[in-house]
Amino acid sequence: MKLSIVALATLSVLATPFSVVAAKEKNSNSDIETIEVKGELIKTPANKIANSLQVLTTEALEKSGASHLESVLQQLGNVNFASGASRARFIQVRGIGERSQFVDPINPSVGMSIDGIDYSGIGTAAGLFDVEQVEVFKGPQGTNAGANAMAGFVNILSTQPSSNANNKLRVEVGNYGLFNVGLAAGTNISKKAAARVAISKLSADGYIENTHLNRDDTNNIDELSMRALVDIAATKDLDLQLVLHHFDIDNGYDAFSLDQNRTTLSDEPGRDTQKTTAFGLNAKFTGYESVNIGVATxxxxxxxEYGYDEDWAYVGIHPDEYSSTDYYLRDRSADQFDIRVSDKQNQWVGGLYIQQRDVDLTRQYTWLSEDFASQYEQDNIALYGEHRYTLAKDITLSAGVRIENNKGEYTDSNAVSNDTSETMIGGHLTATKQASKSTVHYVRLSRGFKSGGVNGEALARVGEPGLERFNQDLLNSGSFEPEILNNIELGTRYYNRKQGLKASSVLFYSSRHDMQVKQWFTNDKEVVNSNEQPIFVGYISNAPSGSNYGLESNLQWQATGDFEVLAGFSWLSSQVDNMYRLETDPITWEDVRVSIDGREQAHAPSYQYQLGFNWQIADRIKWHATLNGRDGYFYSFSHDQEADKVNLVNTSITYQGDFFDVTLWARNLTDQDYGVRGFYFGNDPRDGYTAKTWEQLGEPRVIGLRVDVLF
Structure with a gap:
């Protein structure tokens, strides 16, 4: 495998000079799609963008039968995810990103937007039915997205009313009880207005069998998604777009097994639900002579609601058992206002961004005498701008800056109150050289940031029975500082429509300062020695520094009129500096301070790859297949347990009719078991609560048949 990976890396990095010749010899008339990137301040064709970016179009998303963003993330270089829920809502880019959220509020390192509305940290809503494209930016996006995009940014765009996309009725069935039905339709309401609406209902039993309850749907999927866009030409100079979202997600959560397989013993399975209603209005005024004005609100x-059976078992499993559930009920409201001014020549833009976000939490936990409640209010205001300068006929310089102030107010039912106020600066300086009609080189210096905050749970639990020995550490962990990420990239893009070739490669180095790291206090030795209930106190600390550097490369080559090659390789080296954690010695049961200086960061696999093809094997039949793989990685900073390496085969065959398409698809064709979230502690009374690795497994072999009726 190592030899093949090295070969693939070499092919991707050297794709430009090699494939130009090959494509020229075999196919001089082929054509590939031009994509416009919309997630930057100044819209740019993907082949000219001076940023590390991968774009997934509708066709690419649907070939693997993907109904949710989590199903396609493994196709992307240096992108990983953590589940610990019904969906993988936490994303890591280049090894940076959150892996969970429990009591305390978090500030995401990887932002997410759906049709311009902020969904950072609540990615369960990232369904893919009737999505036009997904843009995944890697590295700091401090100018265009701000504090929610220190490590990267995911921009999801629904199919636009003005597009030429077909109306379609979808019916899809598959194993594990998969049933999916959807309707997407667009129409002209009048001469000046057009609309497109997409509605889908997805259900599945999940991949778990609960043998105690004799059920196979305790980890089920039940998701309703509705998105609507309305374009209005209000006047000759004023265009409006209305955006309406409604998501009703009622998923089960019963994923961790005491027997470490796909069978669980829970007597009180958990839930993972989300009900979201969102409304947006975008306006663009072009009536002034020299500038355009855009407003988005x-x-x-x-x-x-997120909760689980904490003991993963039933009452009566063992004399030393405990039984508890833990539920987190959050009410999140967010208001955004963005006004920007840009020139007619698409050379500069400047704007003002305001966001207010409030999160109210109620925790219902067996071991609490009464429910815990907290309120967190955030106010963000930012000034931003970007300017592109033409230094020579083939050299462009782009400079962007964002100055953002973040204010937070935290209060809770334990009488903890804390206010924060931080002003942070991000941006980029990018030089681009058009080396030829087909080739662009660039160097990019960028800076991203993430605000600090308060560890309310740590402060509230000072002096709690079972945690007395941690009192000083809990006090010292009451808050954490903002994190800064400085980044440099050297990139090359090659794009030739005639020769049917796209290729890119990026080298990057990122330096993390006051690196935010999730850690835990636990009373594990008391649980074993005294049969007490387990106590886990999560908190965020600042490690002095860390570094992340590596390579990202991709190739898309139309080798012949009927056969297209896809390849990608990414490599990542990461480490954390001057960091310690508390551990309990398994022999002496003493708390010891352990250095993990120089260790790899969590959820940061050292390599990932993709190799695949699209083959038009007959006039109406297309075959798609990919092999995706990644290295193992550490699950956490609080322990050294690792996920295994994994190689996944995905494939699909599509019949394209005049009025319908039929697709047979399969993911994880070889049925590999692999982890998507991991913990290390004792939780099984049958073995004396011996500490071990617990993994939530990713999807097994899944097969589906999809029919799209086009009209």
Whole structure:
């Protein structure tokens, strides 16, 4: 495998000079799609963008039968995810990103937007039915997205009313009880207005069998998604777009097994739900002689419930058992306002961004005498701008800056109160050289940031029975500082429509300062020695520094009129500096301070790859297949347990009719078991609560048949 990976890396990095010759010899008339990137301040064709970016179009998303963003993330270089829920809502880019959220509010390192509305940290809503494209930016996006995009940014765009996309009725069935039905339709309402609406209902039993309850749907999927866009030409100079979202997600959560397989013993399975309603209004005025004015505003409200059977078992499993559940009910509201001014020549833009976000939490936990409640209010205001300068006929310089102030107010039912206020600066300086009609080189210096905050749970639990020995550490962990990420990239893009070739490669180095790291206090030795209930106190600390550097490369080559090659390789080296953690010695049961200086960061696999093809094997039949793989990686900073390496085969065959398409698809064709979230502690009374690795497994072999009726 190592030899093949090295070969693939060499092919991707050297794709430009090699494939130009090959494509020229075999296919001089082929054509590939031109994509416009919309997630930057100044819209740019993907082949000319001076940023590390991968774009997934509708066709690419649907070939693997993907109904949710989590199903396609493994196709992307240096992108990983953590589940610990019904969906993988936490994304890591280049090894940076959150892996969970429990009591305390978090500030995401990887932002997410759907049709311009902020969904950072609540990615359960990232369904893919009737999505036009997904843009995944890697590295700091401090100018265009700000504090929610220190490590990267995911921009999801629905199919636009003005597009030429077909109306379609979808019916899809598959194993594990998969049933999916959807309707997407667009129409002209009048001469000046057009609309497109997409509605889908997805259900599945999940990949778990609960043998105690004799059920196979305790980890089920039940998701309703509705998105609507309305374009209005209000006047000759004023265009409006209305955006409406409604998501009703009622998923189960019963994923961790005491027997470390796909069978569980829970007597009180958990839930993972989200109900979101969001409304947006975008306006563009072009009536002035020299500038355009754009205004984007949105409001959204999300009610979420996340909880689980903490003991993963039933009452009566063992004399030393415990039984508890833990539920987190969040009410999240967010309002956004963004006004920007740009020139007619698409050379500069400047704007003002305001966001207010409130999150109310109620925790219902067996071991609490009464429910815990907290309120976190955030106010962000930012000034931003970008300018592109033409230094020579073939050299462009782009400079962007964002100055953002973040204010937070935290209060909770334990009488903890904390206010924060931080002003942070991000941006980029990018030089681009058009080396030839087909080749662009660039160097990019960028800076991203993420605000600090308060560890309310740590402060509230000072002096709690079972945690007395941690009192000083809990006090010292009451808050954490902002994190800064400085980054440099050297990139090359090659794009030739005639020769049917796209290729890119990026080298990057990122330096993390006051690196935010999730850690835990636990009373594990008391649980074993005294049969007490387990106590886990999560908190965020600042490690002095860390570094992340590596390579990202991709190739898309139309080798012949009927056969297209896809290849990608990424390599990542990461480490954390001057960091310690508390551990309990398994022999002496003493708390010891352990250095992990120089260790790899969590959820940061050292390599990932993709190799695949699209083959038009007959006039109406197309075959798609990919092999995706990644190296193992550490699950956490609080322990050294690792996920295994994994190689996944995905494939699909599509019949394209005049009025319908039929697709037979399969993911994880070889049925590999692999982890998507991992913990290390004792939780099984049958073996004396011996500490071990617990993994939530990713999807097994899944097969589906999809029919799209086009009209």
């Amino acid at each position: 949105s409001v959204s409200n999300s009610d979420m």
